[in-house]
Amino acid sequence: MDVISSVVCPVCGCCCDDLEVLVDNNRIVDVRNACALGAAKFLNYSGHRNTKPLVRKNGRLVEASLEEAIERSAEMLANASYPLLYGWSSTSCEAIRVGLELAEEVGGVIDNTSTICHGPSVIAIQEVGLPACTLGQIRHRADLIVYWGSNPWSAHPRHIERYTVLAEGRFQKGIWKRYLSRLVFESAIKRRYRVASLVFKGGSASPPAHEVFSQLLPPSEERKLVVVDVQRTRTADLADFFVRVEPGGDYDVLQALRALIRDEELDVDEVAGVPIETLEELADLMVNTRFGILFFGLGLTMSVGRSRNVEAAIKLTRDLNRYTKFLIMPMRGHFNVTGADTVFTWQTGYPYAVDFSHGYPRYNPGETSAIDVLTKDDVDAALVVASDPASNFPRKCVENLVKKPLIVIDSHMSATALVADVVIPSAFVGIEAEGTTYRMDHVPLPLKKIVEPPEGCLPDEEILRMMLERVRDIKGRESS
Amino acid sequence: MEFTLITGRTINQGRGREHGKFSEEYLVNVAVCEMNPDDMKRLNIKDGMNVRVTTEVGSVIVKARKSRRIKTPGVIFMPYGPWANAVLKPESEGTGMPLLKGLKANVEPTEDEVSNLKDLLIEAYGSSKIVKSEEQKLWM
Numbered sequence: 001m002d003v004i005s006s007v008v009c010p011v012c013g014c015c016c017d018d019l020e021v022l023v024d025n026n027r028i029v030d031v032r033n034a035c036a037l038g039a040a041k042f043l044n045y046s047g048h049r050n051t052k053p054l055v056r057k058n059g060r061l062v063e064a065s066l067e068e069a070i071e072r073s074a075e076m077l078a079n080a081s082y083p084l085l086y087g088w089s090s091t092s093c094e095a096i097r098v099g100l101e102l103a104e105e106v107g108g109v110i111d112n113t114s115t116i117c118h119g120p121s122v123i124a125i126q127e128v129g130l131p132a133c134t135l136g137q138i139r140h141r142a143d144l145i146v147y148w149g150s151n152p153w154s155a156h157p158r159h160i161e162r163y164t165v166l167a168e169g170r171f172q173k174g175i176w177k178r179y180l181s182r183l184v185f186e187s188a189i190k191r192r193y194r195v196a197s198l199v200f201k202g203g204s205a206s207p208p209a210h211e212v213f214s215q216l217l218p219p220s221e222e223r224k225l226v227v228v229d230v231q232r233t234r235t236a237d238l239a240d241f242f243v244r245v246e247p248g249g250d251y252d253v254l255q256a257l258r259a260l261i262r263d264e265e266l267d268v269d270e271v272a273g274v275p276i277e278t279l280e281e282l283a284d285l286m287v288n289t290r291f292g293i294l295f296f297g298l299g300l301t302m303s304v305g306r307s308r309n310v311e312a313a314i315k316l317t318r319d320l321n322r323y324t325k326f327l328i329m330p331m332r333g334h335f336n337v338t339g340a341d342t343v344f345t346w347q348t349g350y351p352y353a354v355d356f357s358h359g360y361p362r363y364n365p366g367e368t369s370a371i372d373v374l375t376k377d378d379v380d381a382a383l384v385v386a387s388d389p390a391s392n393f394p395r396k397c398v399e400n401l402v403k404k405p406l407i408v409i410d411s412h413m414s415a416t417a418l419v420a421d422v423v424i425p426s427a428f429v430g431i432e433a434e435g436t437t438y439r440m441d442h443v444p445l446p447l448k449k450i451v452e453p454p455e456g457c458l459p460d461e462e463i464l465r466m467m468l469e470r471v472r473d474i475k476g477r478e479s480s
Numbered sequence: 481m482e483f484t485l486i487t488g489r490t491i492n493q494g495r496g497r498e499h500g501k502f503s504e505e506y507l508v509n510v511a512v513c514e515m516n517p518d519d520m521k522r523l524n525i526k527d528g529m530n531v532r533v534t535t536e537v538g539s540v541i542v543k544a545r546k547s548r549r550i551k552t553p554g555v556i557f558m559p560y561g562p563w564a565n566a567v568l569k570p571e572s573e574g575t576g577m578p579l580l581k582g583l584k585a586n587v588e589p590t591e592d593e594v595s596n597l598k599d600l601l602i603e604a605y606g607s608s609k610i611v612k613s614e615e616q617k618l619w620m
Contacts, residue, residue: 011498036491040498048500059608119576155489230486230581231557232549247484247555248582273552298488302580306573333489353576369576391501391562391597394570394578395538395604402605414501415562415597419609 001029008447009038010090010430012156013332013440014163026451028431035157045428049412051454054423061423066456070463073383073422074470076405078478080381082357083108086370087387089117089334092435092447095460096336096343099385102468104356105475109379111370112340113333113387114352119365120301121330122341122351124310131317131327133293134441135162138327140169144289146226148313149250149299150331153234159331160238164293165225172223179238224289226282228253229299243282246273248304254312257283261319292317292326298333332440335430339438374400381405385460386426388414409463426460427453435459481523483556485535485585487568493559502597510561511594513587514547519554525589532590533558533567535583540566540600541592556587562600 007019020032021042031042053069054061064072077083085103088096089112096112103110114122138145145164152159160166166174218224218240227239228250236242245253249272256271260283266276286292294317300309313328320326332338341351348354350363353370366372370389373379374397381404390398391414401416408420411428427433432453438444453459496506513533515525525531527546532539533556540563550557558564560580567585570578595603 011494037494037498040495044499048502056609115576116578116580123575151488154491154494157491230552231547231555232551234549244551246552247486299581301577302487303582304579306575306577365576366572366574369572371570371572371576371578375570375572388501390601391565392560393565394568395566396570398565399605402609412500415601418598418601419605 004448004450006448007450008430008437008445009034009041010335010428010437010447011035011037011041012335013338014156014159015335015437015439015445016158016162017445021450023451028451037157042431045412045431050417050423050425051457053425053456054417054420056421061420066424066458069422069424070466070470073407073424074467074474076381076407076421077102077106077108077383077467078471078474080106080108080379080405082373082379083381083383084370084373084379085110085383085385086112086389087385088112088340089114089337090386090429091336091460092429092433092437093336093339093343093444094435095385095429095464096340097347098461098464098468100344100347100354102383102464102471103354104361105468105471107357107359109353109355109357109368109370109373110344111353111368112344113337113392114341115365115369115371116392117298117333117337118301118330119352119369120307121296121310123307123365124314127307128311128314128318130314130329131321132329132441133327134443135439138293139163139167141171141291142169142293143172143221143223144226144285144292145223146228146286146292146294147235147239147331148228148294148296149230149303150295150297151229151233151235152295152297152331153238155297155333156331159295160225160235164295165223165238175218175223175225175240178218178222220288224285226285241282241285243274243278249273250300250303250309251305251312253279254309254316257286258312258316258319261287261316261323286320286326287323289324289326292320292324294326294328295331296328297331329441336437338440338442339436339444342438342442371397374398379404381407383407383409384416384420385409385464386411386429388416390415390419409460411457424463425457426463427457429460432457433459433461435461481519481554481586483519483554483585483587485533485564485567485583486555486557486581487560487564488557488581490559493561506561507594507596508543510559511542511563512545512559513542514545514550514557515587516550516553516555517546517548519556519587520544520546523587523589525587530590530592530594531587532592534586534588535567535569537567537569540564541590541594543594544587544589556585562597566600566604
């Protein structure tokens with residue numbers, strides 16, 4: 001049995017690079033250091049997958065040779081006048097580069113999953129910029145960590161442990177002990193209430209919120225965690241300071257905080273369900289920190305306001321930099337969504353939603369983004385790479401996608417593959433194929449090949465290159 | 481009663497995804513609607529009961545689950561996935577991003593069954609493109 005160390009995890013934007021994978025006879029038997037998501041991927045990737053190319057004939061998907069599948073796909077793309085090339089965030093930067101060449105060749109619109117993730121953040125960053133840093137800086141130096149509209153406990157399980165409050169940094173220590181003692185204290189109170197509710201029937205079984213979560217702040221030199229969210233997530237359980245905002249109220253709260261930081265008086269008692277006293281306390285905490293970081297998630301980008309919410313958050317950090325050092329970073333979802341944005345940008349000048357139909361790259365989210373071209377039923381064919389829009393797009397978009405010739409390159413059988421016309425199985429990048437990925441802080445990391453892929457499953461990059469060559473052949477034949 | 485529908489990731493949705501989109505693990509963790517216990521009492525919904533979530537776009541049947549994390553009444557939570565997307569609006573208001581958090585929705589108890597992913601796709605997009613069951617053996 002071989003132990004492969006320093007494996008980069010191909011699941012979320014944390015790209016943890018300390019995994020150890022135990023391999024026996026080309027089979028992964030165990031994985032160490034991974035979170036629930038990482039372990040689930042390494043231990044289950046080989047189930048529920050299709051290893052043969054499928055082509056739809058007489059309404060049914062039937063097995064075909066790779067050459068036939070590539071030929072059919074190339075014909076579909078070459079004959080389309082406005083194809084959509086979507087996905088890209090769960091494959092390597094090398095494959096994305098070929099995908100961009102293909103998009104230019106077929107004159108289509110290419111978009112990555114940022115479009116329904118942190119697309120609005122990108123729009124906001126283009127408006128006001130982004131004071132950023134690497135996660136290593138945060139691990140060692142940050143003394144105030146704010147998660148706003150983000151729940152890393154569920155979506156980035158090792159983020160807190162590796163990069164923020166539970167990590168042992170060189171200049172800042174983890175808050176393990178404090179968190180554990182608070183947990184013991186809170187469960188004791190809860191137990192007391194449970195007993196009381198049994199003795200006095202009709203009494204409340206859980207203590208009133210203000211009693212349990214009395215927010216006693218730790219000494220100022222210690223690291224602190226603030227969570228702002230619409231519900232009390234598991235991340236919020238860890239927090240020293242939790243602020244619950246009404247759904248859709250983030251913009252108001254961010255702007256109120258900006259006003260308070262500028263020492264302005266607010267003539268209201270509460271903003272979006274948050275009492276002014278709480279906001280004043282939070283503003284004090286932010287101003288009096290030495291190195292603060294605000295991580296924001298989809299709570300800002302997917303709710304009312306979208307890019308304007310993110311813009312307000314960035315402007316808040318800009319205001320805070322008059323008093324102290326304060327940075328901001330989006331919590332990127334897929335392991336290579338940052339890479340997709342990066343490769344798109346260095347190839348075309350734009351990070352996502354790039355339209356090649358004019359022969360040169362155009363970018364206009366709201367018009368050239370995947371959701372919009374599908375809602376308006378503009379596209380006449382689609383290529384989906386390592387993504388599952390049939391599960392993740394609103395139904396109206398999927399209806400229009402399903403009607404058109406659809407090609408799927410994916411390593412597992414997804415809902416989109418089920419409704420596709422051509423399905424090409426690929427090797428899992430990061431498990432069966434090498435590649436480069438970008439962590440959420442724009443640090444490039446190498447993905448390893450740990451086991452051999454099943455026979456006939458090629459990496460995305462190779463499949464796309466074959467497809468590109470066939471498209472060029474067909475286009476060349478037409479022009480001559 | 482009108483609710484605000486919030487969608488998001490959960491750790492079990494993430495695990496279910498890695499087990500495969502057609503797995504039981506994915507179905508039980510994603511085809512759910514988390515609710516405030518007080519709201520459930522008011523609507524006479526028990527934990528694990530099937531409910532119909534309806535928005536201006538359409539409706540979908542999922543399992544109700546009691547959540548002690550949703551403290552504010554009037555808010556429901558569904559994990560990202562095909563069930564939530566069946567009731568979400570595609571309009572992006574010029575940002576490229578549909579409104580995935582904060583749409584208004586109604587919830588009512590129902591006797592109807594929760595559709596698995598394949599049936600959900602057939603209901604939504606017709607059976608012409610969905611593979612026949614025997615062909616599913618290709619990958620399952």
